[in-house]
Amino acid sequence: MTIDVSMSGLSGSLQPTMPRRLPSAVQSAGSSQRSFAESLAIAQRGPLGNTASAQQGDEQRAREAAERFVAMTFVEPVLASLRDSNSAAEPFKPNQAEKQFRGMLDNQLAERVVSAADFPLVDRLASDLLRTASSAAQPTAIAQEERTR
Secondary structure, rough: OOEEEEOOOOOOEEEEEEOOOOOOOHHHHHHHHHHHHHHHHHHHHHHOOOOHHHHHHHHHHHHHHHHHHHHHHHHHHHHHHHHHHOOHHHHHOHHHHHHHHHHHHHHHHHHHHHHHOOOOOHHHHHHHHHHHHHHHHHHHHHHHHHHOO
16 A cells, blocks of 8 residues: 655645556566566577676686685785885875775785786686586586486
């Protein structure tokens, strides 16, 4: 039950009203959005499930995860130690705001350094992630096939 506040009188009384149905144009827009979302999902995974485009997506996600890991584990600590060893004179010394946000700056800078450089470690981690994911997915696919039999 909804409450409709009408401004037609001076009293401004609260009158309970029944919820109204949405116009058909709004309903059809919702269904077309739903079908668009379904089409988008099919395009991302491919019409037959895991196709080449989905595999490229997996490779891209594995590479991004490896880049974030390398940035967080190796590059950020180096940047943090460089900033901590800063012995600048008073006018050039970092103020409170710089100290507060330096972690965020180091994070962004580390991610840019890793994505711009070609670290062999990133390639190795990405391939290991893909291999681990594919070996973990194989028993699941076999179990699903056995259930359908």
